[in-house]
Amino acid sequence: MNNKTNYLTLFILLCIVAVGINSCVQDDDFSTPPLTGCNTDENFYAVNKTLGDLVNLTNGDAVEITEDFVFDAYVSSSDLSGNIFKQLYIQDQLENPENAIVISIDASNLSNLYPQGSKIRINAKGLFVGKRNESLQLAGDAELNRISDLVFESNIYKTCDDIQQVTPLEVGNIADAKQDKYVNKLIVIKNVQFADSEIGNTYATGGSNPQTENRILVDASGEVIVRNSGYADFADELLPEGSGQITAILSRYNDDYQLYIIDTGDVSMENERLFLGFNETFDTLNNWTTVSVTGSQAWEISSYRGENFAKMSGYSGGNNENEDWLISNAIALPNSLTSATISFDTAKNYNGNDLEAFYSTDYNGNPSTATWTTLNPTLSTGNFTFINSGNLDVSSAIGNNLYIAFKYTSTSSASATWEVDNVVLTAE
Numbered sequence: 324m325n326n327k328t329n330y331l332t333l334f335i336l337l338c339i340v341a342v343g344i345n346s347c348v349q350d351d352d353f354s355t356p357p358l359t360g361c362n363t364d365e366n367f368y369a370v371n372k373t374l375g376d377l378v379n380l381t382n383g384d385a386v387e388i389t390e391d392f393v394f395d396a397y398v399s400s401s402d403l404s405g406n407i408f409k410q411l412y413i414q415d416q417l418e419n420p421e422n423a424i425v426i427s428i429d430a431s432n433l434s435n436l437y438p439q440g441s442k443i444r445i446n447a448k449g450l451f452v453g454k455r456n457e458s459l460q461l462a463g464d465a466e467l468n469r470i471s472d473l474v475f476e477s478n479i480y481k482t483c484d485d486i487q488q489v490t491p492l493e494v495g496n497i498a499d500a501k502q503d504k505y506v507n508k509l510i511v512i513k514n515v516q517f518a519d520s521e522i523g524n525t526y527a528t529g530g531s532n533p534q535t536e537n538r539i540l541v542d543a544s545g546e547v548i549v550r551n552s553g554y555a556d557f558a559d560e561l562l563p564e565g566s567g568q569i570t571a572i573l574s575r576y577n578d579d580y581q582l583y584i585i586d587t588g589d590v591s592m593e594n595e596r597l598f599l600g601f602n603e604t605f606d607t608l609n610n611w612t613t614v615s616v617t618g619s620q621a622w623e624i625s626s627y628r629g630e631n632f633a634k635m636s637g638y639s640g641g642n643n644e645n646e647d648w649l650i651s652n653a654i655a656l657p658n659s660l661t662s663a664t665i666s667f668d669t670a671k672n673y674n675g676n677d678l679e680a681f682y683s684t685d686y687n688g689n690p691s692t693a694t695w696t697t698l699n700p701t702l703s704t705g706n707f708t709f710i711n712s713g714n715l716d717v718s719s720a721i722g723n724n725l726y727i728a729f730k731y732t733s734t735s736s737a738s739a740t741w742e743v744d745n746v747v748l749t750a751e
Contacts, residue, residue, distance in 0.1 A: 361480070361481045361482060361483040368391070368393040368444055368446045368480075369393060370393050370394060370395060370444070371391065371392070371393050371394075372392050372393060372394045373394050373415065373422075374394050374395075374396050374413070374414070374415040374422045374423075374424065375415060375421060375422045376392075376394065377392065377394060377422075377424065377447060377452055377461070378422045378424065378452075378459065380452055381452050381453045381454070381459075383453060383454040384453055384454075385451045385452070385453035385462075385465045385466070385467055386451065386452055386453060387449075387450075387451050387465065388447045388448055388449065388450055388451070388452065389448065389449075390448060391446055391448050392446065392447040392448055393444065393445070393446045393447075394444070394445060394447075395442060395443070395444050395445075395482070396413040396414060396415055396442075396443055396445065397413060397414055397415070397416065397417050397420075397440065397441070397442055397443070397487070397489060398411060398412070398413055398437045398438065398439055398440065398441050398443060398489075399412045399413060399414050399420075399423070399439065399489050399508065399509040399572065400412035400439060400509075400572055400583075400585065401434045401438065401439040401585045401586075402431065402432065402433050402434050403434045403585070403586070404555050404556045404557060404585060404586040405552060405554045405555045405556055406551060406552045406554075406555040406557075406583060406584060406585065406586070407572070407583055407585070408431065408552065408554070409427065409428055409429060409430065409431055409433075409469060410425050410426065410427055410428070410433075411425070411426040411428060411433050411437060412424075412425050412426075412507055412508075412509070412572050413425075413426065413443065414489075414507070414508055414509070417440070417487050417488070417489055417490060418489075418490040419490075419492065420492070420508055423506070423507035423508040424452070424459050424460065424461055424507055425458060425459070425460050425461075425507050425574070426460070426461045426462075426470065426475075427455075427460055427461070427462045427463070427467070427468070427469040427470060428469055428470050428472065428475050429463075429469040429470065429471050429472055429475075430472035430475065436481060437479075437481055438486055439486075439489060439585070440486040440487045440488055440489050441481050441482075441484075441486050442481070442482045442484040442487075443479055443480065443481050443482065444479065444480055444482055445461075445478060445479045446478050446479075447461060447478065448478070449474070449478070450462065450463065450470060450474075450478065451463065451464060451465055451467060453467055454467075455467040456575070456576050456577050457575045457576070457577055457578075458506065458507070458574060458575045458576065459506065459507060489509055491509045491510050491511040491570045492505065492508055492509065492510045492511070493510070493511050493512075493513070494510050494511070494512050496512065496514070496542050496543065496544040496545075497512060497515065497540065497541070497542045497544050497545045497546060497547045498544035498545045499544070500512055500547065500573060500580070501545070501547060501580040503575070505573045506573055506574065506575045506580075507572065507573070507574065508572070508573060509570065509571070509572055510570070510571065510572075510573050511568055511569070511570045511571075512540075512542070512568060512569055513567070513568040514542055514543070514566065514567075514568070514597065515540050515541065515542045515566065515567070515568065515569055515592075516540070516541060516542070516563075516565065516566035516567070516592060516596055516597055516599075517538060517539065517540055517541070517549075517562045517563065517564075517592075518539040518540070518541045518546065519652060519653060519654065519655065520539070520609070520610075520652065521538050521539055521562055522562070522564050523561070523562075524536075524538065524561070524562055525558065525559050525560060525561055525562065526538065526551040526555065526557050526558055526559075526560055526562060526587070527551040527552060527553045527555060527558040527559075528553050528558065528559075529553055529554075529555075529558030529559040530558075530559065532553075533552070533553025533554050533558065534553045535550065535551065535552050535553050536550075536551055536553070537549070537550055537551075537581075538550075538551060538562060540569065540582065541599060542597070542599065543597070543599050543600070547580055547581070547582060548579055548580070548581045548582065549569070549571070549581070549582045549583075549584065550574075550581045550582065550583060551584070555586075556586070557586060557587045560587060563590060563592035563593070564592075564596065565592045565593050565594050565595060565596055566592055566594045566595065566596050566597045567590075567591045567592035567593055567594050568591050568592070569582065569584065569589060569590050569591075569592075570584070570585075570589040570590075571583055571584045571585075571589060572585075595657045595658070595659065596655045596657055597657070598655065598656060598657055598659075598660055598750050600747075600748060600749065600750070601651075601654050601665075601746070601747065601748035602745075602746075602747050602748075603651075603745070603746040603747075604631065604744065604745060605624055605631045605632050605633045605743070605744055606624075606631055607624065608622070608623075608624060608633065608649075610651060610652050611633070611649055611650060611651055611652065612648075612649075612650045612651075612652070612688075613647065613648070613649055613650075614647070614648040614650060614690055615645075615646075615647050615648075616646040616647065616648070616690070616691075617644055617645055617646040617647075618637060618643050618644055618645030618646065618647065618733070619639070619643070620635070620636060620637050620638075620639055620643060620645050620647065621635070621647055622634070622635045622647055622649045622731070623635075625742070627707075630744070631744075632670075632742045632743060632744035633649055633729075633742065633743045633744070634740065634741070634742045634743075635647055635649070635729075635731040635740070635741050636673075636733075636738060636739070636740040636741075637675070637731070637732075637733030637734075637738035637739075638673070638733075638738040638740070642733065642734065642735050642736055642737060642738040643733060643735065643738060644733060644734055644735050645731065645732060645733045645738070646730070646731070646732050647730075647731045647732075648690045648728055648729070648730050648731075649728065649729040649731075649743070650686060650690065650726055650727070650728045650729075651725075651726055651727040651728070651746075652726075653724035653725070653726060654724065654725045654726070654727070654748060655724055655725075656720050656721045656722065656723060656724070656725050656750065657721075657722070658721065658722045660718075660721045660750045660751065661718075661721075661751055662716075662718045662721075662750060662751050663716075663717050663718050663720065663721060663725070663748065663749070663750040663751075664714040664715060664716055664717060664718075664748070664749055664750075665682070665698075665712075665714075665715050665717055665727060665746065665747065665748045665749075666711060666712050666713060666714050666715065666745075666746075666747050666749075667680075667700070667711075667712050667743055667744070667745060667746040667747070668709045668710065668711050668712070668743070668744045668745045669700070669702050669703045669709065669710060669712065669741060669742065669743055669744075670703045670707045670708055670709040670710070670741070670742040670744075671702065671703040671704065671705050671707070671739055671740065671741055671742075672705055672706060672707045672739065672740045673705075673737075673738065673739045673740055674737045674739060675733050675734075675737040675738050675739025675740075676731075676732045676733060676734070676737070676739065677702055678702060678729055678730070678731060678741045678743070679697070679729070679730040679731075679732075680697075680698040680700050680712070680715075680727075680728070680729055680730075681695035681696060681697055681698060681727075681728045681730065682695070682696050682698060682717050682720060682725060682726060682727050682728065683695050683696065683725075683726045683728065684720050684723035684724060684725060684726070686726040686728075690728065690730075693726070695728065696717075696719070698712075698715045698717075699715070700712030700713060700715060701713050703741075707740075707742070709742070709744065711745075714749075717748075721750075725748070727746065727748075729741075729743055
């Protein structure tokens with residue numbers, strides 16, 4: 324009898340627990356919590372301004388915002404790869420934005436809270452807007468230093484709108500992109516490639532001693548810096564050798580316009596390299612290699628009345644025997660070309676051997692082992708008078724890397740001075 328009572332009591336208790344559990348999961352008793360990382364209260368801050376209103380507050384000087392200044396914007400950047408650090412780029416529209424700004428924040432891993440394409444609401448009260456190093460910023464003080472993470476968290480929240488795709492602004496070319504109206508915006512530039520001098524380089528220097536690197540991107544209109552952090556996940560990856568397009572945030576640091584990619588997925592350069600022409604005015608010898616085979620004299624940059632040129636003379640306290648080469652870096656001539664010519668200006672003075680000009684497709688650092696094709700230019704006859712060479716055909720180099728070379732020789736009895744300028748390569 325006692326056992327039956329105990330079983331009955333246990334059965335009743337189990338039924339009570341089951342009823343209690345069932346009542347906890349009824350739809351009419353369940354309150355859905357807000358989505359993680361977003362705020363469902365649209366009245367948390369009531370929008371009373373736009374990002375354009377914020378931009379129009381300043382002509383560059385830091386301006387403090389002293390009243391509620393609430394606006395919506397979209398995040399166009401991401402720091403997931405580590406290339407963008409403690410900055411949040413925002414713009415007023417997902418597509419064709421009119422206004423954009425960068426927010427400097429003393430916090431990292433911002434993409435965990437504010438991923439690219441998320442809509443955010445900001446109350447800029449207590450913050451400062453202005454230009455630092457010519458870049459328009461929303462910052463924490465009159466010196467436009469970073470906003471503290473605590474202040475930022477109290478002034479911004481991510482709405483619960485679905486994350487959207489940010490459509491980059493398509494800009495015609497690099498020259499067009501280098502305008503303030505595109506600064507802080509996500510843009511895409513087509514028909515670009517990294518400069519010949521960058522081939523073989525990595526995006527940056529990673530490893531135990533990370534170094535940020537500026538890599539040069541070029542097209543037919545000019546060049547621009549692609550700035551890559553040594554802490555980026557892709558720092559040690561090789562730059563692509565082909566041509567194509569790049570999607571990046573355009574920034575500005577004083578007079579330099581700079582592109583920041585989010586990751587290497589934003590770089591699509593699988594096409595054949597473009598021929599962008601070659602026009603050397605000899606501000607430096609960066610595009611050339613000097614090789615001294617005989618003698619202690621060498622090619623150098625010289626100038627006269629503000630005009631720079633490459634100069635070589637074997638005279639130094641007397642005539643000297645010399646053999647000195649001035650050889651261009653590799654100039655890629657894609658198979659899509661049908662013709663190519665070069666021209667240049669020369670000036671000569673004093674007695675001595677004529678300057679010789681050649682081109683090659685197999686130069687590897689030693690001029691004595693390369694196969695050189697002789698060019699037959701019109702040369703200066705003296706008195707430091709520059710004469711144009713005429714157009715010299717180099718079409719046989721199409722499909723290869725072209726090397727242009729000038730060979731200077733002098734003897735112990737005659738050492739002319741030769742100057743070279745305006746080396747131009749054109750192709751169709």
